[in-house]
Amino acid sequence: MTLSSPVLPASSPDDDCRFVRLSPETLQLVADFFKVLSESSRLQIVCALKTGQKNVTEIIEATGLGQANVSKHLKILAQAGIVNRQQQGVCVYYQIASGFVFELCELVCDSLSAQIQQQSEKIARLEAFRQA
Amino acid sequence: MTLSSPVLPASSPDDDCRFVRLSPETLQLVADFFKVLSESSRLQIVCALKTGQKNVTEIIEATGLGQANVSKHLKILAQAGIVNRQQQGVCVYYQIASGFVFELCELVCDSLSAQIQQQSEKIARLEAFRQA
């Protein structure tokens, strides 16, 4: 199951460039998904849920964010399919819908680390050159 | 090379939850990276560069975006380390810095496809239930 859904074009086997042919509408969907993850408050909430489901109050305590704020962000995360909502009596519990989010975040972390590593090596070389 | 850089905490071998322990500052870095990819115009530019390097004029033609707009987005993409800048005479050529971006986008595409697939199956079941 990759890109065989009705709205996303199918990829041919000998084509490693399927992302190039995506329509503007599909790109907008992808961009919208990235936008959900482009707010540190929402990433904080996602992190707080990594160890298991939490209700809203527990999320508020874990993140230090305001109640209305958390509620708003949870709605956005739920609409994006990143978290699931489950009512249990008075409380509403939220949990990560798929570990996929963490895959994404760790890929970005790795990339950022590599980038920073490269930059510091470049600076070190420049420094060595300046000394000589 | 994963998270051994100075600013990002190292992960212990038996820990598959390194993302949980990231500091707010690191989360902000990750969020900022996602924000760069959260605009369909920038994704269009990335797509246009998938087949190889292009100068600004070629990118403008490929995407249909305005010149000032493309220039601004290219600056943002370059600052994020997603594209590389290379001056060749009068023209400035840009190219994708790492195929990593496409990995990310295709992961999101796959996830969105799966999501849409699930939703249409759910609707189909509801429809079948309504008919009966």
Place this chain on the structure above:
DNA sequence: TTTGTTTATTACCGATTAGTAGTATAACAA
């Protein structure tokens, strides 16, 4: 020099959004 081309930058407008205070609603307990 003058003209045209390529790219970057600045200033501005309109739209979006994060955070918050206040309010509403729903479930439960006393």
Place this chain on the structure above:
DNA sequence: TTGTTATACTACTAATCGGTAATAAACAAA
């Protein structure tokens, strides 16, 4: 019923951001 707790919702403000027109700078060609 009354009060309390948990969550959601509704303006509202301040800040951010995308798109664009205008300008500038660098360079090539006539």
